[in-house]
Amino acid sequence: MRAIVVHETGGPEVLSLEDMPRPEAGPGQVLVRAQAIGVSIVEAHMRAGIMPVPLPAVLGVEAAGEVVAAGEGVDQGLVGRTVAGVTGGTGSYAEYAAMPAAMVRPVPEGVPAAEAVAAGAALAVALGLVHRAALREGETVLVEAGASNVGGYLIQLAREFGAGRVVATAGAGEKRDRAREFGADTVIDHREEGWTAQLDGIDVAFESIGGDSARGVVEALTPGTGRMLYYGRLSGLAPAVTPDDLLGRGVSLVGCSGPAWFREVFDVHYPEGFARLADGRTKAVVGPTFPLDQAAQAHRLVEERGAQGKIVLIP
Numbered sequence: 001m002r003a004i005v006v007h008e009t010g011g012p013e014v015l016s017l018e019d020m021p022r023p024e025a026g027p028g029q030v031l032v033r034a035q036a037i038g039v040s041i042v043e044a045h046m047r048a049g050i051m052p053v054p055l056p057a058v059l060g061v062e063a064a065g066e067v068v069a070a071g072e073g074v075d076q077g078l079v080g081r082t083v084a085g086v087t088g089g090t091g092s093y094a095e096y097a098a099m100p101a102a103m104v105r106p107v108p109e110g111v112p113a114a115e116a117v118a119a120g121a122a123l124a125v126a127l128g129l130v131h132r133a134a135l136r137e138g139e140t141v142l143v144e145a146g147a148s149n150v151g152g153y154l155i156q157l158a159r160e161f162g163a164g165r166v167v168a169t170a171g172a173g174e175k176r177d178r179a180r181e182f183g184a185d186t187v188i189d190h191r192e193e194g195w196t197a198q199l200d201g202i203d204v205a206f207e208s209i210g211g212d213s214a215r216g217v218v219e220a221l222t223p224g225t226g227r228m229l230y231y232g233r234l235s236g237l238a239p240a241v242t243p244d245d246l247l248g249r250g251v252s253l254v255g256c257s258g259p260a261w262f263r264e265v266f267d268v269h270y271p272e273g274f275a276r277l278a279d280g281r282t283k284a285v286v287g288p289t290f291p292l293d294q295a296a297q298a299h300r301l302v303e304e305r306g307a308q309g310k311i312v313l314i315p
């Protein structure tokens with residue numbers, strides 16, 4: 001099969017198209033013939049060594065496609081079904097990917113593979129975040145990187161779940177327009193130095209940028225009840241927040257990753273997200289698509305922050 005392999009960390013040029021043996025479905029795994037493969041900044045961070053992974057590796061986290069084999073301990077009824085999900089590590093930039101059965105979910109009839117992979121993880125994570133935030137009617141919500149894949153769904157869901165005001169951040173002008181189209185009342189340019197000074201009275205902050213700006217976000221949380229849900233580090237840096245930043249304000253910081261988080265995401269929120277796609281309550285936002293052998297171009301676009309919607313590779 002054809003696959004995109006990384007032997008050493010570096011720029012997009014280290015992505016190499018190679019022929020290699022098809023993987024097998026091991027215990028607890030399904031073998032998926034990929035029809036659509038998701039591309040995100042996470043893989044760019046893996047490729048660049050910001051998020052280390054054992055090398056050499058077939059890069060790639062997300063895929064949707066047909067199950068062609070099911071390993072030991074897996075429901076054989078999955079064979080022949082279209083599923084979408086994640087590898088739990090690397091391995092999806094390929095014609096076939098072995099994926100944990102616990103991390104894929106059946107795609108409803110009528111939902112194309114590209115939409116399933118575009119919305120799958122991001123919509124499920126956004127649903128998990130709004131549930132975990134226990135949003136109360138009328139609260140003010142901050143969505144960082146509101147034109148990102150997860151951020152776009154978060155803005156829409158925050159509105160639907162009763163937020164009184166949604167403040168989003170975005171970079172380039174068209175990204176800010178996009179965040180407004182998703183439903184943000186106010187959009188701040190997060191490329192501006194000191195942008196957090198514009199924040200006030202934030203009840204719930206969905207933190208995905210990390211680095212120093214996170215401290216400014218904590219300072220804008222409503223004393224006593226404000227909560228920050230930390231789920232990503234787009235800057236490559238952990239949020240620069242100390243326990244003492246939280247202590248005096250009586251606000252909380254909730255970590256939203258790791259095995260327990262993902263179990264809930266896969267068991268509860270993936271099916272919830274797919275049901276929304278099937279009945280049209282939520283629309284998948286598919287961005288540019290590239291053939292598998294143009295994975296390096298897809299990575300350049302991610303790193304230039306040039307894409308609107310989810311970038312998808314078609315094998």
Ligand SMILES: NC(=O)c1ccc[n+]([C@@H]2O[C@H](COP(=O)([O-])OP(=O)(O)OC[C@H]3O[C@@H](n4cnc5c(N)ncnc54)[C@H](OP(=O)(O)O)[C@@H]3O)[C@@H](O)[C@H]2O)c1
Nearest residue numbers: 040041145148149150170171175231232233234235257305
């Ligand atoms: N915990 C979880 O369960 C979970 C699951 C999935 C993803 N995540 C995390 O969620 C975050 C968003 O993922 P995604 O797939 O939605 O991202 P994405 O669609 O690839 O969006 C990335 C966008 O973020 C913005 N951004 C802001 N600061 C940035 C920076 N310093 N460097 C690069 N981009 C920056 C850029 O938009 P502008 O042009 O507007 O700046 C960029 O286009 C990531 O950190 C990811 O790791 C977490």
